[in-house]
Amino acid sequence: MKFISTLKAERSIAQLLAERDMQAPEARKALESLRRIGATAIPKLIEAFATAEKEQVPALVQTLASQVNDRTLKEVIAGLAQGNARCVSGTAAALAAAGDYDPNGLLAYLGRDDLSVSALIDVLRATRQRLNARELLRRAYDLEPREKAAVFRIIAEVATADMVPDLLNRLEGKDPSVRVHIIEVLARFNTPEVAKALEEQLKDKNKAVRKAALLAVENMPGERNLALLCMILRDPDLEARSKAIDLVVKARHPDTMKHLVEVLRDESEDARRAAVEVLNGIAEVATLKYLLAALEDQDWWVRSRASDALAKIGGPKVMDAVLQLVRDPDENIRRAAIEILNQTRDQRAVEHLMAATQDKDWWVRERAADALAEIGSVKAVPALVKMLGGDVRSAPAAVRALGRLGDSKIMPTLMPLLDHADKAIRLEAVAAVARLADHQNASTVKARLQPFMAGADETIAKAAAEAVVRLDNRFSATAVEAAEKQERNASPNRTLLVEPAEVERIVREAESGQKLDVSLLNQGDMIEGRYRYIQKIGKGAFGTVVLVEDTVVDERLILKFLNPNVSQDEEMMKRFVHELRYSRKITHNNVIRIYDFLNLGGNYAISMEYFPSHTLGAEINGKKPLPFEKSRGWAIDIATGMSVAHQVGIVHRDLKPANILINDEGLLKIVDFGVAAVASHADTQLTKTGYVIGSPKYMAPEQILGKKVDHRADIYSLGVIMYEMLAGVPPYSKGDHMSVMYQHVQGRCKPCEEINPGIPAALAAVVRKAMEVDKMKRYESMDELRLAVQAG
Known part of the structure; x- marks a missing residue:
C-alpha cells in the first residue's frame, strides 16, 4: 500500500512541477492529491x-505544512538533514507555517x-x-556558542516574570557565557x-560578565549602587570603564565624590583618568573642593598623581572649578588648585595666577609664579616684579x-639681586640674568658674574661658571653674527610672531585670500616679490621644504610651508607662534636658526637658516659603529646645542638622527625646534594628518605613555x-612601531658595550644613565650630560 502511495505522490509532484501557474486546474488537482496521500508524500x-x-x-510549503503533526514530525525533521540547501529551507518554512503540532x-x-541547527x-x-x-x-x-546565543535571544523574547527566580538562581553558574546571556534576559x-x-x-572576575551587567543596569530605573559602579572605573577593560563613566555621570549621586576619592588614589593611571572623566561631566566648585580636601591627608605622590590627572584630562567644568578654588579661604585647597593649574598651561588661568602671587601663603605664591612661567604670558611680569618686594x-x-618671561628691560631689576643676602635668590638671579642677557649687555653681565666664580660658596661659584659658559656659547663672534643674520632675514611686514589676537586676524585674512600653490613653483619664480624659488628640498607630514634666495639681503634660506591640513587650526597657529617665539631665541652654532614665521601667499611658512x-x-x-672620538664629539655638540634650547624653555621632543645636520667640515646643527612641541599640544588634530609625535626608535618612555614631557625626554633621545x-x-628596532615603543617602556635593551666591546666603560655608563626609563634617574641637564661625555 505504501508503495502505491509513493508512486501516486511522485506522479502528483511531476504534474505539479510541470505547471508554472499554481492556480491552474492541473496544479490544484495535484496539490489536492498530495494532501490526500498524507504522510507517505512527505519525503517526496x-x-x-x-x-x-x-x-x-x-504551494509546496503549504502542502508539506498540512502534513505536519506530532506523529509525522520525525519524518518532516529529516528534511533539515538534507544535503540540498533548498530542501532544508523549504522544510524549515513548512515547520514554521504548520500549526497542528507541538513545537x-x-x-x-x-x-x-x-x-541544520541554524x-x-x-x-x-x-x-x-x-x-x-x-x-x-x-x-x-548544551549548544555551541553561536547556537546558544541565538536560543537565548529567543528565550529573552518569551521569558515571563514567573521565570525570574529561576534565572536569578542560574546567575551563580560556572559557565560565564551562559551567565552573560542570562543577564541579557534578566x-x-x-x-x-x-x-x-x-x-x-559587576564584581565578577569575568570581563564579559561585568560588561553585560553594566549594559543591563544602564536603562533600569531607580538608584544604582554607586560604590559598585565606581569600582568599575578601575576596570582594566576600556569599554567597561567608558560605560561606567557614563552611568556615574548620569546618576549624579550626591555621594559620588566619596567614591571618586578612592579611584583618584588608585595606582592605575587609567583608573585616575576615568575618575577625571566623571568629573568632566559633573564637576562643580563644591564637589571639587570636597575631593581636594579628601586628598589632603594622602601621601604626596598620591596627591601628585591626582593633580596630574586633573590637569591633563580635566575639561572646562573641572578647570572652571579649579580657577574658582584658587581664591578659596582654605590654604590647602588653594595649594591643590594652584598645583593643578601649574600643569595645565591654560591661558584662562593667567589672571587668577597673577592674583595668587599676592596670596598670604608663600607656597601658593611660589607655585603661582612657576605656573605663570610655564604658561609663558608676559602679562605676568609686573605681578612677578611685585613679588620681589x-x-x-x-x-x-x-x-x-622672570628669567623665563622677561627680556633685557627687566635686567636693572634683576642685577642687584646678585648681591642679595638670601642664597636661593642669588642662585636664581645668576641663572636669570644669564638667560636674559642680549648682545648689548652680555659683556656687562659676564663681568658681573666672573667674581662669583672664585667665591667661597661652591654652589654659587658653579652656577656662575655655568652661566658664563652659556653666555660665551650665545655671544661668541659666530653667535653674534648669526643673530645679526636673523635680523636681516626677518620680514616684519609678513611676520606671524605677533600677539594671539593678531594671529586670529591674520588667519582669517589668509583664509579669505587666494593661496599660492607651492607645488606649481618653477625655478626663478618670485614669492611675494622677495623670495626667488630655487628648488624643492623635501616634503613631510608637516609641510613642504623649499630653498629660496632672499633678494633683499642676497642670501639663501629655507622656507618650510605648512600643509593646509595642519595650518587650518587656529589654536595650533597660536601655539606655533608661542613656541617659535621661544625657538627664535636660540642663538647657537649647533642649532639651525629660525628667522621668522610668515604669511606668504595665503600659506604659512617658517623661514630658517640654510645649511x-x-x-x-x-x-x-651602514649599521657599523662610528669612531669613538667622532661619536663623543657629536654627542657633545648635540648636548651643547640642546642645553641652549632648554635654557630658553624649549624642549625638542623629536630629537633623532634625521633632525641632526652635519656639513662637510663636521659642523653639527640641530633642526626642527618648535614643530614637535606644537604637535604635542595638538595630537588629536595631527594624528588625523598622519603626523606622529616623536619617532618611536628615539622616543622617551614617558612620551610614549602620554605623560608630561620635559627636557629629560631630550636627554633620553x-x-x-x-x-x-x-x-x-639602535637599542630597539625589532617589530612594528607599537612593538618598538613597548620595548622603550620596558627598558631591557642589550647594553651597548655587549654589542661593541671596545666602547670605553665610562662612555657606556653615560649612555646607560641617559637612557634610564625613570626620568628622575637620568642626568639633570644637558650640561651635566655633556660634562659626563667629556670625562668619559
Whole structure:
C-alpha cells in the first residue's frame, strides 16, 4: 500500500512541477492529491524543493505544512538533514507555517550534528510563542556558542516574570557565557530584585560578565549602587570603564565624590583618568573642593598623581572649578588648585595666577609664579616684579619666572639681586640674568658674574661658571653674527610672531585670500616679490621644504610651508607662534636658526637658516659603529646645542638622527625646534594628518605613555642616539612601531658595550644613565650630560 502511495505522490509532484501557474486546474488537482496521500508524500515533497521553480515553492510549503503533526514530525525533521540547501529551507518554512503540532517536540533535536541547527533555530524563533521557555533554557546549556546565543535571544523574547527566580538562581553558574546571556534576559525585568542581582555581577572576575551587567543596569530605573559602579572605573577593560563613566555621570549621586576619592588614589593611571572623566561631566566648585580636601591627608605622590590627572584630562567644568578654588579661604585647597593649574598651561588661568602671587601663603605664591612661567604670558611680569618686594621665601620663584618671561628691560631689576643676602635668590638671579642677557649687555653681565666664580660658596661659584659658559656659547663672534643674520632675514611686514589676537586676524585674512600653490613653483619664480624659488628640498607630514634666495639681503634660506591640513587650526597657529617665539631665541652654532614665521601667499611658512649638509642618519646608515672620538664629539655638540634650547624653555621632543645636520667640515646643527612641541599640544588634530609625535626608535618612555614631557625626554633621545653611534644599531628596532615603543617602556635593551666591546666603560655608563626609563634617574641637564661625555 505504501508503495502505491509513493508512486501516486511522485506522479502528483511531476504534474505539479510541470505547471508554472499554481492556480491552474492541473496544479490544484495535484496539490489536492498530495494532501490526500498524507504522510507517505512527505519525503517526496521535501525532495521536490530541490528542482521547484520559485513560484512553485509556496504551494509546496503549504502542502508539506498540512502534513505536519506530532506523529509525522520525525519524518518532516529529516528534511533539515538534507544535503540540498533548498530542501532544508523549504522544510524549515513548512515547520514554521504548520500549526497542528507541538513545537516543543523540536527541542529534542537541538545540538544534533546531522541537522541544520541554524534552520532549526529559525523554526523555533517563528514558533516561539508556543514554546516552553523553561525547557528551552535547559536545552540551551548544551549548544555551541553561536547556537546558544541565538536560543537565548529567543528565550529573552518569551521569558515571563514567573521565570525570574529561576534565572536569578542560574546567575551563580560556572559557565560565564551562559551567565552573560542570562543577564541579557534578566535586563527585560525592571524590578529592584533583578537590579540588585545584576549590580552584584559587576564584581565578577569575568570581563564579559561585568560588561553585560553594566549594559543591563544602564536603562533600569531607580538608584544604582554607586560604590559598585565606581569600582568599575578601575576596570582594566576600556569599554567597561567608558560605560561606567557614563552611568556615574548620569546618576549624579550626591555621594559620588566619596567614591571618586578612592579611584583618584588608585595606582592605575587609567583608573585616575576615568575618575577625571566623571568629573568632566559633573564637576562643580563644591564637589571639587570636597575631593581636594579628601586628598589632603594622602601621601604626596598620591596627591601628585591626582593633580596630574586633573590637569591633563580635566575639561572646562573641572578647570572652571579649579580657577574658582584658587581664591578659596582654605590654604590647602588653594595649594591643590594652584598645583593643578601649574600643569595645565591654560591661558584662562593667567589672571587668577597673577592674583595668587599676592596670596598670604608663600607656597601658593611660589607655585603661582612657576605656573605663570610655564604658561609663558608676559602679562605676568609686573605681578612677578611685585613679588620681589615681599616674602623672601617666594622671591626665588619670582626671579626664576622672570628669567623665563622677561627680556633685557627687566635686567636693572634683576642685577642687584646678585648681591642679595638670601642664597636661593642669588642662585636664581645668576641663572636669570644669564638667560636674559642680549648682545648689548652680555659683556656687562659676564663681568658681573666672573667674581662669583672664585667665591667661597661652591654652589654659587658653579652656577656662575655655568652661566658664563652659556653666555660665551650665545655671544661668541659666530653667535653674534648669526643673530645679526636673523635680523636681516626677518620680514616684519609678513611676520606671524605677533600677539594671539593678531594671529586670529591674520588667519582669517589668509583664509579669505587666494593661496599660492607651492607645488606649481618653477625655478626663478618670485614669492611675494622677495623670495626667488630655487628648488624643492623635501616634503613631510608637516609641510613642504623649499630653498629660496632672499633678494633683499642676497642670501639663501629655507622656507618650510605648512600643509593646509595642519595650518587650518587656529589654536595650533597660536601655539606655533608661542613656541617659535621661544625657538627664535636660540642663538647657537649647533642649532639651525629660525628667522621668522610668515604669511606668504595665503600659506604659512617658517623661514630658517640654510645649511648645506647631510643628516646624522646618513652617517650611521651602514649599521657599523662610528669612531669613538667622532661619536663623543657629536654627542657633545648635540648636548651643547640642546642645553641652549632648554635654557630658553624649549624642549625638542623629536630629537633623532634625521633632525641632526652635519656639513662637510663636521659642523653639527640641530633642526626642527618648535614643530614637535606644537604637535604635542595638538595630537588629536595631527594624528588625523598622519603626523606622529616623536619617532618611536628615539622616543622617551614617558612620551610614549602620554605623560608630561620635559627636557629629560631630550636627554633620553640623545642617549639613544649615542647608543646607535657607538653600537652601530639602535637599542630597539625589532617589530612594528607599537612593538618598538613597548620595548622603550620596558627598558631591557642589550647594553651597548655587549654589542661593541671596545666602547670605553665610562662612555657606556653615560649612555646607560641617559637612557634610564625613570626620568628622575637620568642626568639633570644637558650640561651635566655633556660634562659626563667629556670625562668619559
